[in-house]
Amino acid sequence: MRKEECFYLGKIAKKFSFKGEVLAYLDTDEPELYENLESVFVECNKHLVPFFIEKSSLHKNDFLRIRFEDMNTEEDADAIMGNAIYLPLNMLPKLSGNKFYFHEVIGFEIEDQRLGVFGKIAAVNDTTAQPLFEVLNGEVEMLIPMIDHFLVKIDRDNKKVIMNLPEGLVEMYL
16 A cells, blocks of 8 residues: 555554553544544555554544554564554545545645636645645746635535635735
8 A cells, every 4th residue: 555545544652551552643633433443554664564453442532542463562562653554545534515635635726716717736735834725827836825714615526626815815926
């Protein structure tokens, strides 16, 4: 399984017992959706390795207590400590309306209600306080804030994000 075919679920945060159990931090608003997984992919040396789950349960809201098959000692757990965990994209719950996953809108056209289509979404930058669409218009890169108030519609059928942006925001790039 390649990383591009998966989504980041969280990371192995700490050991839980002397028998190889671990706590995985889940980077999600709905951790209960992932309580009964059969397996996950753990990133080991930049490769995704399948790990099968013997049992798991939610622990303090954002953590999943996991007992992996064939992991029986503290040393086994140490080997994957801090590693990221992934699941295949097809395991993401479907979103509708104006809710979307960042990876889902890459390649969508972006349209302003006033100006029309002004570029394609090349990436989403979520390393800032406010996530940004990185939009390409020819050679020009624009950063458009992903603010709910600006977002009018996610048109999945036509692969468009329709926004009502403040006057001057797009024009300052062109």
